[in-house]
Amino acid sequence: MRSLSEIDTVSKRSSKAAGYSWGIAEEIGKNIRLLEIFSLPGIKNLNSFFKKKKELRLENISLINKDNEANKNEYCPIIAGVNCLDQIRTLESLNEITFKKVAYPLLFLPFISRASEVIGKRIFLKMDDREFILNFNNNIYSNHTKNEIIESAENIYLKVLENRDSFEEKEWNELYKLSEETFVEENESLKQGGAGAGLTDND
Amino acid sequence: MNVPLRDPYVVMKLSRLGSFHQSKLSFLRSFLKEFKDWEYKRDLFELNEHGYGTAVYSFKKKNRVYSLICFANELDENERSDRVIATKWDTAFTLFDGVPAKQDIERLKNEVPKQEFGRLSFKELTLSRANKSVRVFNHVVESLSKGVQPDRELLDKVGYLYRTTAVYGSGKFGLADRFRIKDRKEIYGPFRLEMMLVYLVRQFTFDQVNHVAKNKNPTKAVKLDPEICRNLGIGNSTGLGMAPFIVNHPTLLNNWISARETSLKKIREIKNISNEEIELFLGCLKKSIKNITSWNTESEYQIIKIKSLLSDLNKFIMHLDKEFNFKQDFAFNEMYLHLEKNYCEECIEYVVSMMMEPFDDIVTPLIQEMSSEEGKYFNIPTERTVADLKTILENKYSEILNIDFSKKENNLNFWFISKNKEEPRLANRFDENGADLEQPLAIARDIKKLYDLLSVSKNSWTIAKFLSTNNELRHVVRRAFIVEKFPYSEIQDNTIGQEIMPIDMLRLKLSFFGALKFDPRSDKWLRICMFQGAPLPEQLKKYDEYWIYN
DSSP, rough: OOHHHHHHHHHHHHHHHEEEEEHHHHHHHHHHHHHTTTTTHHHHHHHHHHHHHHHHHHOOOSOOOOOEEEEEEEEHOOOOOOHHHTTTTHHGGOOOOEEEESSSSTHHHHHHHHHHHHHHHHHEETTTEEEEEEEEEEEEEEEOOOOOOOOOEEEEEEEEEOOOOSSOOOOOOOHHHGGGGGSOOHHHHHHSSSSSOOOOOOE | OOOOOOOOHHTSSHHHHHOOOOOTTOHHHHHHHHHHHHHEEEEEEEOOOSSSSSEEEEEEEETEEEEEEEOOOOGGGOOOSSTTTOOOOSSSEEEEEEEOHHHHHHHHHGGGGGGGOOOOOOEEEEEEEEEEEEHHHHHHHHHHTTTSSHHHHHHHHHHHEEEEEEEEOTTTGGGOGGTTTTOGGGGGGGGGGHHHHHHHHHHHHHHHHHHHHHHOTTOOOOOHHHHHHHTTEEEEEGGGGHHHHHHHHHHHHHHHHHHHHHHHHHTTTSSOOHHHHHHHHHHHHHHHHHHHHHHOOOHHHHHHHHHHHHHHHHHHHHHHHTTOOTTTTTHHHHHHHHHHSSSHHHHHHHHHHHHHHTOOOHHHHEEEEEEEEOGGGOOOOTSSBBBHHHHHHHSTTTTTOOTTTTTTSSSSSEEEEOOOTTEEEEETTSSSSSGGGGOTTOOHHHHHHHHHHHTTOOOBBBBHHHHEEEEEEEEEEEEEHHHHOOTTTOOOOOOTSSTHHHHHHHHHHHHHHOOEEEESSSOEEEEEEEEEEEGGGGGGGGGOOOOOGG
C-alpha cells in the first residue's frame, strides 16, 4: 500500500509536470492525499485527468460568481477549485453557487472540503446525482462510494450550510432530562460542604 | 532583565547556520534521555559463521515495543558503494512497530535489503542500510580472534565499524505515515525513531564483529572491550539530499532554531550563576576541545574552519580563566556580548551550545516544542491584503529584496531532482541542461519576483484576488505568511547564488541530529559520526548525560 506521504509527493510532482505552478501543485498533493484518506479515488482520477488534459482544452476561471458557466469547453477542476478555496470568504455570503460543465469534478471536491474548514461551516456539494456533505474537512459524507473515474459533471451545486442543530428543541430537552438522572439532589449539608468555593462570595 | 531573541537576519544566514554544533537539544541526546528507562533486549541473533543472517533488537516499555530487524548479507567487494546509486549493502535494517511475527520477518527479508526498490508497510517505521568500514571491521575481527584487542588509534581515527548511507522515515516506500504515530509521547522530539534505529544498529555492529571473531577462532577469541565499543559510533555519509529538507519544512526549521534561541535568551537572562553551573559549563567547554582535535578531514574549507575555531576557543578559554568574572550579574549575557564582538561565528555558536549544558530546566521543556504540525499552516490567509503581504516581505526579507537577480552570479545555480537517483542536486544553470525543471528552492529569487508583482498591484486587493491571476508565485505567498508567524523559518540567504555552500545546510541539520566529526569530502557531501562515546544499551539506565565530552 502506498503511504499518504508518497501519494502527496507523487501527486505534487506530477501536477508540476502537467503544467501547474509549484504552489498549485502543492495544493493538489494535499488534496489527493485528502481524497485517499476519505477512500475516494484521488490517484485514479488525477492520473486519468492528466492523460486527457491536453485534448480537453479546459477553460480557466479566475473570479468565481454565483453562477458560473464555461463558454465552450469544460472548466479545469483545479483552477476552479483553487480559486473557490481562495475566495471562499466572499463566496460564503452568496450561500449557493453553481458551475456548469466541470471536468473531473472529484478533483474539485477537496478544495471545497478545505473551504468548509476555513469558514467553519459544512458545505453541501452536488455533482449531477452524486451528493456530498463536507464536514469541516474532518470527513466527507456521500451517497457516492464507487471507486470510479468521473470524467465530467454537467452541473455542480454548492450550498453553504448554516451551523444549525440537526434536532428539535423538544428532542434535546427530553435527552437532557434523562441526563439529569445522573445528578445527586443536594440537601443542606451537601450544599454547604460539597462545593470547593467558600461559603460567601462577598468576602 | 529582558534579553531579546537574536535577530533572524543574523541567525538565519547560511554561514551562521553552518557553524552550529551539537548541543543538549540534539536529537540523539534527547533520544537517549527519553529511552533510558526502556527495557532493552536482543531478541534474535541468527547469524552464520561469517556474520550473515538476521537479528532483532528491541526497546520495550509497558505495552509499547519497537524492534530493530537487521539483515546482514554477503556482499561482493566490487558491489560495496556508499553512493545513492548502490543497490546492495552489507546490512539493511528496519524499525518495526511492535514485536515482529515470523511472517513479518520473512516478508521483510525480501523487501528491506532492496531498500528504495522494496515495499514496506505501515507496521514499519524507519528504513536504513549500512556498509562496513572493511579495513576497520577486518582488523577488529583479526585482533579479537587472536585474543587481543584492536588498535585503538586506528579505531579512534575512523570512529565506527559501519556507516549508514541513508535513513528513511515518515511514509517513504510505504513506511508508516507520521500521522499514525505522532501522538506517542516518547517520540515528540523530531527524528526520534531514526535515532533509535541508528543507536540499535550500532549495537548490532559490535555483536556481529564479536560473533565473527568467535567463529573464526572459538578457543582463543575475546570480546571487544566495552570501553572500546563505547568509543565507537556509527558513521554516516550524507549528500545533498538533506539540504532541501530545511527549505521544504519551514515551520519545523523554525521550531528547531527557536528552541535554541529561546534557550540562549533564557540563559542570558539568568542573574546569578551558581558555582556548580560555572564548573559544569567550564568542564564541558574544556573537555569538548578533544572532539574538535579528533576531527580528521581533508577538506581545505573545513580545515580552515577548525583551525580558526580552535584558535578562537583557546583564546576564549584563556579569557574566561584570567579575566572573566562569573560572579557579575548576568554573566552569560556579558559573555555572549563579548563573544559576538571578538570571535568567529563558528566559535560563537560552539560556545552557545556549551552554555546550555548546565541548564536542564531551561532546555528540556523546549525539546518537546521541536516537532511541528506543518499541515496547520498550509492554507493561505487569502482574506489578507496585498498591503499586508508587502509589509511582511519588507520586514522579513529586507536583505533578500536588495539582491539583483539579473546578475549572473546571483542566479547561477538551480536545484533539481536527478531522474536516475531521485535525489536533489545542484547545478550551474548556464552550463547544464534542466533548469526548466528547477525545484521551488530558489526562495530568495521568487520572493523578489513576488515583491515586484505586489508593487504593481493595488494595496487594497485581497490575496485571493491577487492569486487569481498570479498563481505562479503561490508557493512563496504561502511561505511569506508562514514566516510572518515563524521568524526562524527562512534562510536569509540566496540558495542559488555563486557563493552558496550547500555544506552549510547539511551541517545545520546534522548539528541538530547531534553529529560529531563533520568531515566534508567536497562542498556537497560529508561524513559524520553519531553516538561515538554514547552509553551502550545496557549502560543506559545509569548513564552520564555528559558522555559526549568524556
